[in-house]
Amino acid sequence: MEGNTIEVDIKVPNKxxxxxxxxxxxxxxxxxxxxxxxxxxxxxxxxxxxxTEAMVNAIKHAGxxxxxxxxxxxxxxxxxxxTIKVYDDGQGFDIxxxxxxxxxxxxxxxxxxxxxxxxxxxxxxxKSCRENILEMKKKLV
Amino acid sequence: MNLVNETRNDxxxxxxxxxxxxxxxxxxxxxxxxxLFEDGKKNVLVDLKEVRFIDSSGLGALVSGFKNAISHQGNxxxxxxxxxxxxxxxxxxxxxxxxxxxxxVEAIENFSS
Numbered sequence: 276m277e278g279n280t281i282e283v284d285i286k287v288p289n290k291x292x293x294x295x296x297x298x299x300x301x302x303x304x305x306x307x308x309x310x311x312x313x314x315x316x317x318x319x320x321x322x323x324x325x326x327t328e329a330m331v332n333a334i335k336h337a338g339x340x341x342x343x344x345x346x347x348x349x350x351x352x353x354x355x356x357x358t359i360k361v362y363d364d365g366q367g368f369d370i371x372x373x374x375x376x377x378x379x380x381x382x383x384x385x386x387x388x389x390x391x392x393x394x395x396x397x398x399x400x401x402k403s404c405r406e407n408i409l410e411m412k413k414k415l416v
Numbered sequence: 417m418n419l420v421n422e423t424r425n426d427x428x429x430x431x432x433x434x435x436x437x438x439x440x441x442x443x444x445x446x447x448x449x450x451x452l453f454e455d456g457k458k459n460v461l462v463d464l465k466e467v468r469f470i471d472s473s474g475l476g477a478l479v480s481g482f483k484n485a486i487s488h489q490g491n492x493x494x495x496x497x498x499x500x501x502x503x504x505x506x507x508x509x510x511x512x513x514x515x516x517x518x519x520x521v522e523a524i525e526n527f528s529s
Contacts, residue, residue, distance in 0.1 A: 291440035298436070298469065320469070320500045327471045331439045378509045383480045386472035386508050393507060 281307070282351040289334045289346045289363075297330050297348060298323035304350060311415045318415075321394045322359075326350075328387040329361040329409050336365030336407070357413045359395075367407040370400040417444035427459040427527045428452055429520055437467050437474035445474075449481035453488040460485065461523050465496035470504050482513065495523040 283300065287293040301322035306315050326348065333346045347362040373388050392398050395411040418433035430448060434441060445462075452460050462478065464470075478494070485492035493515040497505070505511040517523035 291438070294438050294440050294471075295436055298438075317500070323469060324471060324504075327438055327469075331471070331473065334439075376508065381479055381483055381513065383476040383483075384472075386475060390472055390504075390507065 279310075280351070280353045282349065284347070284349045286345040286347045287330075289337045289344045291331065291334060293346075294327050294330055297326045301326040301350065304352070308352060308415060310355065313416075322350075322357075325359065325391050325394055325411055326361075328391050329359065329411065332387060332409060333361050333363035333365075336363045336367060352415070355415045357415050359411045361409045361411075362406050363409075364406045367402040368400065370398065370409075417441040417448075419445065419448055424520075425524055425528055427461050427524050428457050429461045429463055429524075431463045431465070432467050434467060436469045436471075437464070437477070438469065438471040439473035442471075442473040442477035446477040446480045449477075449492065450484050453484045453490055458488070458490040459527050460490065460492045461495055461520060461527070462492065463495045463520055464498070464501060467501055468498055470501050472508075475504065475508060475510060478514070479510065491527065493517065493523050493526070495520050 281304065283304065285297065285300065287297060302319040305319035305322045311318060330346055330348065337344050344364065349360045351358050370388065376382065376385050376389050391411060395413045397412045399410050401408045401410065420431040420433055422429045432445060437445065449460060462481065481492050495517045496519055497516060505514065515526065517526060
């Protein structure tokens, strides 16, 4: 692997009890990024959060009939580019149809994708016949 | 979920004794708060001193508690937010919705005033 590249490829059962494990991995990676000049503890929280939200999303979209499925998460950092990909094999959804939360209305739900969009530079969700990928990118400067 | 319940000056304080309030455990908090209002409690303070991390589900559970309070003519307030947790309330504009106090003592004074 190149000197400036980190890639972590993880598979965990699609259960919420693994959220803290995935979140902690994100935090540890944030603290290891030598080139990042911003506040690493804030970055650590943000990675923890986007990984948590994305994994919850993947769990929701994996069918409940298949509780033994795995969620695959790939976190890669090359130079200043952070990319997180979260794979699910559920029905998928169109991320562009999800509205931002209505701040005037007090809803219990609907803040997850908003938080991901706010904290990352770009977010896209690709559907293919085999699997769906939520891809999130951030420039680490 | 590890929740500790204490009553002081007619205020039920729910201490969330968890490092994370997320999609794994937030439903427990939601039902605990709901039960307090259904049991006739009017003033509930959720203390988040030990919570280092909150996600959208955790925020949602607190919003649900807040709405429960309104529908039972009660109050739900928050205390002891760590700075990163507080910044999630700001990001989602929820700091305008909740009354947030630095400590349980200050929150309880506010309930009594």
